[in-house]
Amino acid sequence: MSTIESLLREATGKLHGHSDSPRLDAELLLAHVLDTGRTTLHTWPERQPSPETEAAFLGLVERRLVGEPVAYLIGRRGFWNFDLDVSPDVLIPRPETELLVEQALARIPADADWPIADLGTGSGAIALALARERPRCTIHAVDRSAAALAVARRNAERLDLHNLHFHQGDWLDALPAGIDWQMIVSNPPYVPEDAPHLAARGVRYEPRAALAAGADGLDDIRRIVPAAWQALAPGGWLLLEHGWDQGEAVPRLLEAAGFREVADYRDLAGHPRVAAGRKPC
Structure with missing residues (x-):
């Protein structure tokens, strides 16, 4: 019978040339089918999984070979300081989006009780991070997809977060009326429709409408x-994630709408990634 280590070696060999992280992918997939953590794999490499477990693992490896993302195969992705349930109904959270969370938190006082809107919440990554870090704030998460909102709600329940509300609809049209928003954040679709990488391995499995x-x-x-400009309270902030080549265009749009203190921030790869602007008081 195969051992944990021999299965990992076999899968890593298959995944070479198909993944940037073949060993990590193999470990995540095997830990998933074993319902354990990766530490177990390293601690007991001589253990022999059952034939059923081995078959399930190798089936996932085959799906990974044709480009299906690991996050969808295991139904989970790490973001900020927690894990998220994910499915093909939502965009897989990227590390770059943590910059948006960081810049938002830098502007929200620790004891603030602000109403904050997250537009296009998907899995709820941004909304949940803000809700955890600023528990007195109330986060309103919007998505046009009912399936995506179901994923976000499930994540909120699993993380035991109760300072969120979820709304189905189109951008700010879905938000409740009569609220002077102190902050609006969004990681909206920002890829050109004809961008070649929309057909790339992995990306083609994600919802195109979210990209x-x-x-x-x-x-x-x-x-x-412009809709955020109308909805924000005086002094309120708008923060937007954008593409690496939109670091001039998006701040120009903010300035043209009347936002002040406009700035753009680079991700860990050095690419322009998050634009911020404030409505004058």
Whole structure:
């Protein structure tokens, strides 16, 4: 019978050339089918999984070989300081999006009780991070997809977070009326419709509506910026994630709408990634 280590070696060999992290992928998939953590794999490499477990693992490896993302195969992705349930109904959270969370938190006082909107919440990554770090704030998470909202609600329940509300609809149109928003955040679609990497391995499995936005990728941002200006309280902030090549275009849109203190921030790879602007008091 195969051991944990021999299965990992076999899978890693198969995944070479198909993944940037073949050993990590193999460990995540095997830990998933064993319902354990990766530490167990390292501690007891001589253990022999059952034939059923081995078959399930090798089946996942085959799916990974054709490009299906590990996050979808195991139904989970780490973000901020917690794990998220994910499915093909939601975009897989990226590390770059943590920059948006960081910049939002830098502007929210620790004891603030602000109403905050997260537009296009998907799995709930941004909304949940803000809700955990600023428990007195009330986060309103919006998505047009009922399936995505079901994933976000499930994540909120699993993390035992209760300072969130979920709304189905289109951007700010879905938010309740009569609230002077202190902050609006969004990681909207920002990829041009004809971008070649939309057909790349992995990306093609993700919901296209969560990725692409018109010829230049800015269609949704152009809708959000003026609507956010109208919805924000004086002194309120708008923060937007955007593409690496939109670091001039998005701040220009903010400035044209009347936002002040406009700034753009680079991700860990050095790419422009998050734009912020404040409505004057």
